Amino acid sequence: MEYDPKLPADGINTTDENPLREFALLIAGLVGVAIALIAIAALAVDRLVPLVPPSLEARWFGGIAEAIAAEDPRSAPVQALVDRLVAHWDDAPYPFHVGVLDGEPDPNALALPGGAILVTSGLLEQVGSENELAQVLGHELGHFRDRDHLRGLGRGLAAQLVLGAIGGSGELVSGLSAFAGALAQRGFDRRQERQADAFGLALVQAEYGHVAGAGDFFARLAPSDHEVPAAGRRLARYLETHPSHEDRISALAAEAKANGWPTAGPLTPWVAPSTE
Amino acid sequence: MASAIEAAINLGVPLLLLAVAYFTGRRVERQHYASIRARESELRMLPAVTFRQIPSAWAVDGLGVVSGSCVVSVDYFKRFLAGLRTFVGGRVTSYETLLDRARREAILRCKEDARRRGFQAVVNLRIETTRVTRASNNSRATAGVEVLAFGTGLELRRDPR
Amino acid sequence: MILSTTETIPGRTIKRFFGVVTGSTVRSKHIGRDFMAGLKNIFGGELKGYTELLQESREDALARMVQEAESLGANAVVNLRFATSSITQGAAELFAYGTAVQVD
Numbered sequence: 001m002e003y004d005p006k007l008p009a010d011g012i013n014t015t016d017e018n019p020l021r022e023f024a025l026l027i028a029g030l031v032g033v034a035i036a037l038i039a040i041a042a043l044a045v046d047r048l049v050p051l052v053p054p055s056l057e058a059r060w061f062g063g064i065a066e067a068i069a070a071e072d073p074r075s076a077p078v079q080a081l082v083d084r085l086v087a088h089w090d091d092a093p094y095p096f097h098v099g100v101l102d103g104e105p106d107p108n109a110l111a112l113p114g115g116a117i118l119v120t121s122g123l124l125e126q127v128g129s130e131n132e133l134a135q136v137l138g139h140e141l142g143h144f145r146d147r148d149h150l151r152g153l154g155r156g157l158a159a160q161l162v163l164g165a166i167g168g169s170g171e172l173v174s175g176l177s178a179f180a181g182a183l184a185q186r187g188f189d190r191r192q193e194r195q196a197d198a199f200g201l202a203l204v205q206a207e208y209g210h211v212a213g214a215g216d217f218f219a220r221l222a223p224s225d226h227e228v229p230a231a232g233r234r235l236a237r238y239l240e241t242h243p244s245h246e247d248r249i250s251a252l253a254a255e256a257k258a259n260g261w262p263t264a265g266p267l268t269p270w271v272a273p274s275t276e
Numbered sequence: 277m278a279s280a281i282e283a284a285i286n287l288g289v290p291l292l293l294l295a296v297a298y299f300t301g302r303r304v305e306r307q308h309y310a311s312i313r314a315r316e317s318e319l320r321m322l323p324a325v326t327f328r329q330i331p332s333a334w335a336v337d338g339l340g341v342v343s344g345s346c347v348v349s350v351d352y353f354k355r356f357l358a359g360l361r362t363f364v365g366g367r368v369t370s371y372e373t374l375l376d377r378a379r380r381e382a383i384l385r386c387k388e389d390a391r392r393r394g395f396q397a398v399v400n401l402r403i404e405t406t407r408v409t410r411a412s413n414n415s416r417a418t419a420g421v422e423v424l425a426f427g428t429g430l431e432l433r434r435d436p437r
Numbered sequence: 438m439i440l441s442t443t444e445t446i447p448g449r450t451i452k453r454f455f456g457v458v459t460g461s462t463v464r465s466k467h468i469g470r471d472f473m474a475g476l477k478n479i480f481g482g483e484l485k486g487y488t489e490l491l492q493e494s495r496e497d498a499l500a501r502m503v504q505e506a507e508s509l510g511a512n513a514v515v516n517l518r519f520a521t522s523s524i525t526q527g528a529a530e531l532f533a534y535g536t537a538v539q540v541d
Contacts, residue, residue, distance in 0.1 A: 001331055001451050001453070004454070004455050004509075005456075007316055007317065007509075008458055008537075012504045013372060013460060013505075014372045014373045015372060019357060019369070019370055020298070023294075027360065029364070325457060325516075325536040326457060326534065326536045327516055327536060328444060361528070362465045362466065362468075362526070365464075365466055365467025365490075366464065366467070367464055368463040368465050369463075371524055371525070371528065372461070372463055375461055379459060401457055402518070405524075406522060418526075
């Protein structure tokens with residue numbers, strides 16, 4: 001028996017495929033699947049949300065809304081305004097409670113499940129007229145009409161579930177999927193905001209007989225946009241959940257024109273309530 | 277806007293790590309293979325076989341257990357690719373070169389051990405592979421792969437050719 | 438190519454021997470198999486998915502080993518052995534090795 005010191009051919013136990021190509025394919029495939037799953041989940045949520053009866057929502061969350069409202073005496077005039085606006089809304093699902101977020105200089109308002117509307121103290125101090133405040137409150141009421149807050153909750157939950165399932169392959173894949181999914185959501189969210197704006201405008205028209213002052217809120221905030229250079233602004237616009245302030249002003253004007261609502265009229269003055 | 281920057285950083289860091297791991301991993305692998313091929317060529321005069329019985333034609337003067345082992349580490353890029361693979365299934369090509377290198381290196385070290393101790397052949401060669409894990413937090417991430425090659429070295433009175 | 442786990446091939450003599458030839462593959466399960474295995478962990482029974490997976494791996498590894506042997510000009514591999522090891526979560530390496538020989 002003779003020994004032959006030959007060496008076997010190289011590379012039989014390895015594959016020559018370029019790892020970068022495999023990497024790109026796998027990532028693209030997985031992120032694609034993740035986005036598809038999130039999109040399907042979001043659609044499912046959208047179908048299911050209208051089925052949640054407002055009475056159920058009020059029962060689950062209503063307690064929180066009332067509790068928040070009771071705290072600040074400043075909420076009283078705002079609550080009165082909301083009640084006047086709601087009077088024009090025939091299908092109002094449940095009573096709305098206003099709460100004030102103290103110590104927040106940025107003017108803002110939020111809608112929470114159960115009928116809670118939170119306004120920041122900054123909003124109450126900076127608003128120029130009652131009409132302007134009415135538009136902001138009407139916008140939040142618009143969100144309630146479309147059940148947007150529930151949709152947001154549901155979609156967030158669904159996205160978390162899907163990403164949790166994929167989580168095994170690391171932060172990169174979930175990060176990419178979350179990012180791409182969020183970008184896709186932006187367009188959807190902007191549509192919701194536009195609809196809420198339109199509803200708010202309709203309530204203002206019903207209450208005052210004209211829509212003067214409705215766009216003042218955005219007009220006041222718009223100049224801050226100009227600090228960002230034009231290209232950055234375009235990108236920021238794409239990434240933000242709300243349409244830009246200028247877009248919203250023009251949308252409101254168009255809506256008023258389409259419905260034949262007068263854009264001029266006397267503005268009801270607003271006095272910022274004090275904390276006593 | 278801030279959330280977009282945050283997202284970009286969250287993605288950018290792992291991508292950067294992957295890129296660095298890919299390039300350094302490839303270089304390390306290439307150098308290792310060059311070393312392996314050179315030594316395989318040099319050591320091919322020493323036969324290593326899996327025969328369990330010593331061929332009757334060989335006159336054995338002495339014997340002893342020889343072994344060689346090697347632990348090859350997994351770089352971030354390979355580990356990431358393997359993680360992605362466990363979703364779709366199939367051959368994990370990123371680990372194939374790892375194991376090939378570790379195995380050939382282990383066999384070479386076994387032969388080197390034999391030669392150092394004056395043996396001219398290794399019989400009953402066995403190869404064992406184990407995974408070395410890094411016990412960090414809850415995960416048992418694969419830190420590397422250990423291959424052990426061991427057998428019986430034979431001191432022969434005459435060259436087995 | 439004759440494959441055998443024995444020392445010699447009955448009726449044939451080994452004329453020449455080469456060194457050790459190896460064949461290995463690393464295969465991973467996919468998420469479907471994993472899910473079924475998860476269910477089986479509750480109900481019990483053979484993990485057919487994994488059995489198939491390892492079967493394919495074995496054939497793949499043997500094929501590679503035979504390829505190495507053929508490149509040497511051998512026509513048989515004796516003293517064949519198998520080894521399985523877990524390489525990472527969800528992937529296993531299957532590896533076959535033996536001595537390539539030339540029989541008459």
